[in-house]
Amino acid sequence: MSSTQQMRGTTKWALNLNAVLVYLFFYAPIFLLVVYSFSNDNLVGRWGGFTFNWYREFAANDEVQTALSVSIKVAIISTLVSVVLGTLAALALERATFRGQRIFDALLYLPIIIPDVTMAVMMLLFFTQGINLLDSWFGIRLSKGVTTVTLSHIAFSISFVSIVVRARLDGMNQKLEEAAQDLYASRLQAFRYVTLPQIMPGIAGGALLALTLSLDDVVITQFVAGPGSTTLPVYVFGLIRRGVSPLINAVSVVMLAISVSLVLLSLILQRTRSGADAA
Amino acid sequence: MTETTEKCSVPAVGITGITKRFGDVVAVDNIDLSIADGEFFALLGPSGCGKTTTLRMIGGLDFPTEGSLRIFGDEVGTLPPNKRPVNTVFQNYALFPHMNVLENVGFGLKMQKVNKSDIAARSRQALDMVQLGHLAERRPTQLSGGQQQRVALARALVNEPKVLLLDEPLGALDLKLRQEMQLELKTLQRELGITFVFVTHDQEEALTMSDRIAVMDSGKLLQVAEPEAIYERPANRFVADFIGNTNLLEGTVADSTTVVLANGSRVEASSDHAAGTKVAVSLRPERAYCHEVGGAPSAHSTIDGKIRGTTYLGNAVVYRVALDWMELDVREENRPGMAKFEQWQEVTVSWDPSAVAVVAD
Ligand SMILES: Nc1ncnc2c1ncn2[C@@H]1O[C@H](COP(=O)(O)OP(=O)(O)O)[C@@H](O)[C@H]1O
Numbered sequence: 001m002s003s004t005q006q007m008r009g010t011t012k013w014a015l016n017l018n019a020v021l022v023y024l025f026f027y028a029p030i031f032l033l034v035v036y037s038f039s040n041d042n043l044v045g046r047w048g049g050f051t052f053n054w055y056r057e058f059a060a061n062d063e064v065q066t067a068l069s070v071s072i073k074v075a076i077i078s079t080l081v082s083v084v085l086g087t088l089a090a091l092a093l094e095r096a097t098f099r100g101q102r103i104f105d106a107l108l109y110l111p112i113i114i115p116d117v118t119m120a121v122m123m124l125l126f127f128t129q130g131i132n133l134l135d136s137w138f139g140i141r142l143s144k145g146v147t148t149v150t151l152s153h154i155a156f157s158i159s160f161v162s163i164v165v166r167a168r169l170d171g172m173n174q175k176l177e178e179a180a181q182d183l184y185a186s187r188l189q190a191f192r193y194v195t196l197p198q199i200m201p202g203i204a205g206g207a208l209l210a211l212t213l214s215l216d217d218v219v220i221t222q223f224v225a226g227p228g229s230t231t232l233p234v235y236v237f238g239l240i241r242r243g244v245s246p247l248i249n250a251v252s253v254v255m256l257a258i259s260v261s262l263v264l265l266s267l268i269l270q271r272t273r274s275g276a277d278a279a
Numbered sequence: 280m281t282e283t284t285e286k287c288s289v290p291a292v293g294i295t296g297i298t299k300r301f302g303d304v305v306a307v308d309n310i311d312l313s314i315a316d317g318e319f320f321a322l323l324g325p326s327g328c329g330k331t332t333t334l335r336m337i338g339g340l341d342f343p344t345e346g347s348l349r350i351f352g353d354e355v356g357t358l359p360p361n362k363r364p365v366n367t368v369f370q371n372y373a374l375f376p377h378m379n380v381l382e383n384v385g386f387g388l389k390m391q392k393v394n395k396s397d398i399a400a401r402s403r404q405a406l407d408m409v410q411l412g413h414l415a416e417r418r419p420t421q422l423s424g425g426q427q428q429r430v431a432l433a434r435a436l437v438n439e440p441k442v443l444l445l446d447e448p449l450g451a452l453d454l455k456l457r458q459e460m461q462l463e464l465k466t467l468q469r470e471l472g473i474t475f476v477f478v479t480h481d482q483e484e485a486l487t488m489s490d491r492i493a494v495m496d497s498g499k500l501l502q503v504a505e506p507e508a509i510y511e512r513p514a515n516r517f518v519a520d521f522i523g524n525t526n527l528l529e530g531t532v533a534d535s536t537t538v539v540l541a542n543g544s545r546v547e548a549s550s551d552h553a554a555g556t557k558v559a560v561s562l563r564p565e566r567a568y569c570h571e572v573g574g575a576p577s578a579h580s581t582i583d584g585k586i587r588g589t590t591y592l593g594n595a596v597v598y599r600v601a602l603d604w605m606e607l608d609v610r611e612e613n614r615p616g617m618a619k620f621e622q623w624q625e626v627t628v629s630w631d632p633s634a635v636a637v638v639a640d
């Protein structure tokens with residue numbers, strides 16, 4: 001009796017320690033990053049007193065500002081498009097039956113298992129060929145840039161959105177849609193008033209995922225980017241090669257802040273949603 | 280036939296030669312059925328016999344593979360559910376979890392573009408009808424099973440459907456609530472005069488509630504009749520066995536009034552099966568009596584056996600009587616002076632010949 005209690009005590013202690021270590025491992029780097037972004041020293045990891053200089057430089061630096069606005073533009077557009085397409089794909093797979101459904105199902109998830117570098121090379125090849133063809137067939141002159149970056153982000157985000165939305169659709173009671181139709185809703189109305197509210201958390205989750213993936217991506221973006229389409233992560237990556245300045249600390253903190261705000265926003269949105277529902 | 284009688288005889292639901300296949304599975308097999316206006320009609324049968332599929336076809340949630348389906352004379356075979364004057368109470372209610380009770384009830388009216396103030400008034404009225412007016416703002420998940428059932432009922436009835444379809448609406452409730460709701464549903468149906476088509480696998484429920492019962496098995500319709508006729512004059516062996524308890528004594532028809540049982544004894548039992556047909560004599564336990572050997576009334580048919588077991592039910596006792604070739608259950612009501620028998624005592628089982636039914640396969 002007492003020995004099992006003692007065991008339980010030890011186990012609990014070990015679990016607590018584990019939790020502490022894991023959190024330390026997660027958050028110590030973030031803590032360091034934030035602290036050193038305020039360090040008044042030209043070396044990345046040395047403390048030279050408190051300053052806002054790096055943030056001032058961040059605001060003043062045109063390259064950083066351009067990269068930030070490209071990142072945001074690409075993220076928003078690719079998220080919107082991939083949420084719509086990913087949700088439609090999820091609906092097609094869960095609610096309809098059509099020829100080749102199995103194959104479509106398998107192919108849809110390919111981008112998730114393909115390594116980033118492979119995906120990047122594929123995209124590069126595809127866009128190069130595509131641009132050449134457009135030029136030689138229709139005389140349309142395109143070059144790599146924001147469009148190709150956005151298209152690639154859409155391509156890899158769709159799979160993630162559709163996985164998340166599908167999980168939600170799968171958990172939803174299909175009888176609800178039938179009940180709606182039985183109560184004089186057309187198929188479209190049944191979707192609008194019953195299915196959509198039911199899968200909304202999935203769609204919001206998918207959108208958040210797409211936004212984060214887009215804001216994060218370096219490898220694929222770097223391959224398909226052209227002049228004027230450098231995103232913030234790609235810019236940071238470039239900074240490191242050119243010799244590091246604590247500016248990248250400040251840039252990273254800004255990126256971190258954006259990500260955290262997105263998560264908070266989604267939590268708040270979900271809370272107000274359910275609050276409104278309860279009223 | 281005059282114009283007016285023609286009109287009165289239009290069935291609420293008219294099903295002709297309907298078959299439904301899912302791939303190789305024949306869920307509903309060429310059934311004909313006519314449900315009258317204002318009728319409380321039960322579809323009864325074991326699980327998987329095709330009841331839900333039949334109901335879904337009436338509601339438009341499944342379309343027949345073959346055959347014609349009319350609602351008050353209008354062919355609706357492939358009309359979508361939102362175009363039919365029919366509403367459904369689903370098996371597990373299927374209430375919308377993201378809407379409160381009042382919004383659930385008002386959904387059908389909203390889809391029919393009824394104006395807002397009418398929706399509110401009619402929804403409240405429907406909720407009052409099922410005594411849930413005080414829970415209008417609740418979420419479905421905050422209600423008990425019985426309350427959810429009432430919301431589902433109000434949500435369907437508020438649309439004033441011409442036919443209400445109910446798929447095992449009481450299946451998820453406990454016995455006491457179930458019996459209460461049976462009575463309530465029946466009363467409601469009488470007051471509203473709406474045709475109810477009610478699916479159940481519970482024969483007792485079907486007998487208690489319905490004007491008529493359709494017994495189904497393996498997608499086929501076996502018998503359609505009033506509860507009494509189903510119980511007293513089952514169309515075949517399956518119906519006799521499925522409805523209530525019965526003893527099936529195997530035998531062969533000798534002539535229109537005699538059956539030769541499997542042990543060679545001849546008993547009086549009238550039937551219109553041809554001589555030589557393999558049949559069973561269905562003897563309900565409550566129609567049989569146990570006596571000391573030789574103590575049976577002379578007008579009764581008899582079989583001798585031994586008491587093999589006794590089940591005490593409180594209001595009755597069921598004796599299991601072993602014959603050489605089968606066992607019989609005999610139910611004696613627990614009245615003062617009820618004859619009592621010992622284990623392995625020799626007894627004579629008797630019954631009035633008019634109390635049995637002869638059934639073939
Ligand atoms: N959508 C479906 N796809 C394939 N088979 C089905 C489908 N719906 C019902 N069935 C089959 O049809 C038969 C009748 O089912 P159902 O009408 O639900 O029976 P019940 O309601 O009497 O239990 C069953 O064998 C069932 O497996």
Ligand SMILES: [Mg+2]
Nearest residue numbers: 327330331332
């Ligand atoms: Mg069923």
